[in-house]
Amino acid sequence: MAKVDRRALVDRYAVEVTEVDPRSPLSVGNGELCGTVDVTGLQTFPRLYAADGGTLLGTMAQWGWHSAPAPGHVPDLADSVRSYDTPRGRVPYVDLADLDAATPGQRWLRANPHRLDLARIGLALGRRSPDPDDLGEPRQRLDLWTGTITSAFLLAGMPVRVTTCCHPDVDALAVRVASPGLAGGGLAVRIAFPYGSESWHDAADWESPDRHESALHVLADGARIDRRLDATRFPVRVHVDGGATVRRTGPHEFVVATGGDVLELGVRFGVGGPVAFTEALTASERWWPRFWSSGGVVELDSSEDERAPELQRRIVLSQYLTAIQCAGSLPPAETGLTTNSWRGRFHLETHWWHGAHFPLWGEGFAAGQEPRLVLAEPGCRPCRGPWSGVPGCAVAEAGRAGRAGEPQSDRDVPGVAAAAPDPPGRAGAPVG
Numbered sequence: 001m002a003k004v005d006r007r008a009l010v011d012r013y014a015v016e017v018t019e020v021d022p023r024s025p026l027s028v029g030n031g032e033l034c035g036t037v038d039v040t041g042l043q044t045f046p047r048l049y050a051a052d053g054g055t056l057l058g059t060m061a062q063w064g065w066h067s068a069p070a071p072g073h074v075p076d077l078a079d080s081v082r083s084y085d086t087p088r089g090r091v092p093y094v095d096l097a098d099l100d101a102a103t104p105g106q107r108w109l110r111a112n113p114h115r116l117d118l119a120r121i122g123l124a125l126g127r128r129s130p131d132p133d134d135l136g137e138p139r140q141r142l143d144l145w146t147g148t149i150t151s152a153f154l155l156a157g158m159p160v161r162v163t164t165c166c167h168p169d170v171d172a173l174a175v176r177v178a179s180p181g182l183a184g185g186g187l188a189v190r191i192a193f194p195y196g197s198e199s200w201h202d203a204a205d206w207e208s209p210d211r212h213e214s215a216l217h218v219l220a221d222g223a224r225i226d227r228r229l230d231a232t233r234f235p236v237r238v239h240v241d242g243g244a245t246v247r248r249t250g251p252h253e254f255v256v257a258t259g260g261d262v263l264e265l266g267v268r269f270g271v272g273g274p275v276a277f278t279e280a281l282t283a284s285e286r287w288w289p290r291f292w293s294s295g296g297v298v299e300l301d302s303s304e305d306e307r308a309p310e311l312q313r314r315i316v317l318s319q320y321l322t323a324i325q326c327a328g329s330l331p332p333a334e335t336g337l338t339t340n341s342w343r344g345r346f347h348l349e350t351h352w353w354h355g356a357h358f359p360l361w362g363e364g365f366a367a368g369q370e371p372r373l374v375l376a377e378p379g380c381r382p383c384r385g386p387w388s389g390v391p392g393c394a395v396a397e398a399g400r401a402g403r404a405g406e407p408q409s410d411r412d413v414p415g416v417a418a419a420a421p422d423p424p425g426r427a428g429a430p431v432g
Contacts, residue, residue, distance in 0.1 A: 004299045010144045010292050013316040017140040020132075022049050025056050026142045026149050027338060028164055028284075031327030033061045033171040033269060034337035035121075039138040041151030041162030042175065042189070044122035044130055051339055054202030059118045060337040060344065061171055061269060062328040066196030066232045067112040075105030111198035115333070115344020116229070118269050119236065120204070121173065124190040124255055125156055144320050147288040148281065155179075158187060166324070167280040168287035172268035174280035180261055188257040189265065190249075191238070196229055203340035214252040221274060222246055222265070225254065239266040239274035291323060296361040 015026060020039055027036040036057050038045050046055040082095045096102055096110055123130055136154035143150070149164040158181035165174050181187035194204035195212045205211075213228040222238040223246035238246055244258040244265065256265055264277035298315050300308040325336030331351040335341045 004297050006292050006297055007145060007289075009297070009299055010316060013313050014144055015142040015317075018138060020045070020048050020135075020138070022056075025049050025338075026140065027321075027324055028147060028149060028166040028173070029324030029337060030166050030168045030171070031323060031325070032063070032329065033059075033166060033173070034324055035059045035164070035166060035173045036338050037149065037151075037164055039135070039140050039151060040123055040153060040155070040160070041140065041149050041164040042122045043120045045132060045135070046120065046122075048132060051201065054197070054199070054204065054340065056339055057120070058203055058337075058339060059121070059173065059269075060115055060203060060340070061118060062330050062337070063270065064116045064118050064234075065113040065344075066116040066229050067114070068108070068196065068198055069230060070108050070112070071104040075103075075109050077109065079103075080106050080109055111343060113343075114196055114198060115203050115340050116196045116232065117194055117204035117340075118234075119267070120190075120192045120194070121175065121267060122190055122192075123155065123160070123177075124188045126186055127249075129190070130155055144316065145288060145292060146285045147320075147324075148284060155181070155187065160187070163281070165281050165284040167266075167268075167275055167283050169283060170268060170272055170275060171270050172266050172272075172275040172280055174266045174275065174277040175264070176277050176281075177263045178261060182258050182263055183261055185257065185259075188255045189263060191225075191236075191254045191256065191267065192250075193225070193227060193236075193252040196232070197340075198343075200343060201340055203344060209251045212252070214254075216246070216248050216254065218246060223254070234270050237266075237268040237272065237274050239268070239276050240264070241276060241278075292319075 017024075017026070017039055025036050025038055027034055029035065035043075036059075037043055038049060038057055043055075043057040043059070046057045049056040077094055080094050080096055081092045082097065083090045083092050096106055099107075099110075102110070125134065134156045136157075138151070138153040140149065140151040140153075142148075147165060147168070149162075151160075151162040151164070153160055158179055160177065160179040160181065162178075163176040166172070167174065175189065177187075177189060179187055192206075193212070193214050194206050195208040197203055197205040211229070213226075215226040215228075217224045217226070222240040222244075225236040225238065227234050227236060238254075238256065240246065240256060240258075241264040242258055242260050242262065244256055244263055246254055246256050249255050256263065266275040266277050266280055268275045298312070300312045321336070325338065326332040328337075331346040331348065333340075333342060333344050333346045334350075
């Protein structure tokens with residue numbers, strides 16, 4: 001049997017974009033953190049990628065949860081339990097059959113905790129956000145072999161080139177912007193922070209600036225922004241190179257600007273030191289080739305079936321998406337870390353068929369990683385059936401993501417070791 005040229009196979013399916021496609025933004029991630037971007041390589045035009053009142057352009061993490069204050073006292077889950085007939089007898093289950101008849105407490109339980117859009121990172125033109133009419137000649141490529149996105153385009157007539165990646169080991173996005181427009185002060189990077197949203201799909205509320213805090217601390221190599229949303233608190237460390245500065249332009253808006261033609265920044269979410277762009281890029285360029293070079297591979301070039309090319313494309317792209325969306329400390333939600341369907345909560349009953357095939361790839365469980373169940377908190381009383389203590393509802397499951405949104409240190413979130421292409425140790429790491 002001929003040896004598969006893995007690099008050639010993966011490069012064949014690099015994603016190239018030459019226009020705004022509202023249905024298909026590109027993402028970078030590491031299983032714990034995922035950032036989804038538009039054709040600028042950033043989140044410059046969120047309204048062009050609308051989804052059920054929100055946007056597909058999000059920055060979300062497995063630990064990034066938020067709960068709005070409860071109406072009065074915290075409701076009891078037992079008030080929302082219904083019994084269902086099963087082959088094993090009657091089983092109590094958290095359910096809300098009639099939303100219109102729900103009490104305020106039941107509505108709060110349904111909406112909290114919810115996954116939080118951590119930040120929006122996009123381009124700014126002076127004091128304004130770019131208009132879609134400012135965009136021209138977009139050319140974008142997702143290099144699957146290195147996990148990087150390169151984007152070239154015109155913005156208000158200025159040529160811009162953006163490189164975007166995610167550090168494979170820590171929750172940090174890194175961006176390099178090259179453009180003559182940077183030096184004149186007309187072009188900059190804008191970082192904005194929302195409040196958490198209780199809606200079914202949207203992870204960001206941009207209409208409640210008085211309900212959260214963003215404290216700026218300017219440092220020699222950038223800044224630290226301390227975020228506080230009710231009980232949810234986490235730092236955001238912005239690292240800049242080349243004399244760039246970080247300044248506040250609004251209650252929750254900050255601009256990163258430079259006097260040169262190149263701006264490099266790393267944005268780390270959660271506890272930890274700064275991450276430079278070059279550090280993240282180098283780590284990404286080392287990690288992804290090892291990922292693609294390990295474990296099983298499927299190559300269908302010899303197939304005469306007309307469906308083979310499309311199946312091959314889906315196999316390769318699914319491996320990439322699994323690594324960035326599903327290789328974290330919790331099973332993936334229905335829409336991963338891209339959008340917020342079911343408010344970002346995973347469905348434990350679907351994890352088994354999502355994860356059962358991975359041992360066949362010679363990765364993940366097969367490399368020695370032991371699957372673990374997410375157990376309900378000791379005080380979670382509704383689950384009294386045959387699987388007592390193993391949450392089967394999205395409401396109960398979401399509560400394991402760290403006390404309604406409190407971030408832990410980088411890798412101590414309890415949960416299921418998602419059966420993605422990763423070996424023992426940090427979820428998402430390649431097989432050595």
